[in-house]
Amino acid sequence: MQETILSVDLGGTKILIGEVTQEGKILSSKKYSSNVTSQRLATEKITAAIEDYLEEQPIYGKLLGLAVCVVGRVDTKNGIWIEIHPGLSEPIDLVKELRETFKLPCWITNDVTGAALAEQFLGMGKFTDDFIYLNIGTGIAGRIIAEKRLVRGGSFNAGEVGHMVVDMSSEEVCACGRRGCVELFASGLGMHNQTLKYLEKYPDTCLTPMENERISFQELIEAYEQEDRLAKKVVDQALHAAAALTMNLIRVSDPEAVVYGGGVMNDGWFLSHLVTLLNEKTIRFVKKGFQVTTLDPNTIALKGAATGAFMKLKGELLDGSI
Known part of the structure; x- marks a missing residue:
């Protein structure tokens, strides 16, 4: 048995x-x-x-x-x-x-x-002992596998990378108490909040938020593809923030691969645009590339x-x- x-x-x-x-x-x-x-x-x-x-x-x-x-x-x-x-x-x-x-x-x-x-055991870990798993969904969190070891930290809090600052000039205050955290801009909830923040400045937008309902990432993509100015502002801001996060983590942990999961990443649209913003000198050692997880989310x-x-x-x- x-x-x-x-x-x-x-x-x-x-x-x-x-x-x-x-x-x-x-x-x-x-x-x-x-x-x-x-x-x-x-x-x-x-x-x-x-x-x-x-x-x-x-x-x-x-x-x-x-x-x-x-x-x-x-x-x-x-x-x-x-x-x-x-x-x-x-x-x-x-x-x-x-x-x-x-x-x-x-x-x-x-x-x-x-x-x-x-x-690690069923996906990318079959091909490398050093990779980053980065989950971008309602929030943002990640984990680093280094030399086959999962980095946990002294207080079991390693990987809360949604609270990595990507905008030093930002006045936006995160729940963690810092300003300019990537989760404020690139998470699903962050993009929803950013859309509401700028809504009045873009009266021609096709985005129509419903009370007590979150604007989905799919709605933002569809509006983005229609050249909606508000959607482009919010999504481009998210892409630059997520790209900065990715490159910061690469500099810290020297992975051979970066694997993405979470609802924002599921269909590959976000990643296909994000990789165009990555600096070649920073990512030159990521030999096994960037991909959305092949495992069922x-x-x-x-x-x-x-x-x-x-x-x-x-x-x-x-x-x-x-």
């Missing part, structure tokens, strides 16, 4: 659970509703979802353990879910709780870290959590704990 991991991906609106093989094949999966208004409520939702899955879904392999991706900061070594974000912190020993409830080894990690691990974190757990159980993961 093949060995499997029961993997859990906690998102803002859903929990995805799947039984995953070491090769990243999902044998079965099911979605549940989530609640991330607090870590305790989220933990209760995760526990209930796992209970339901084990009761209602067939198990096709030999389960070796549980692997859970959560939003926010995670002490992977000790199994502690530290916080959803700095303003919403209620440290929970999630590994201990799940291990005691389900009598299985358990491993937890952050969702972007999970995606980076999937890329809907399941990349689920697969990454599972493959990370497999590697740790087999003693092949150079960081983390289970």
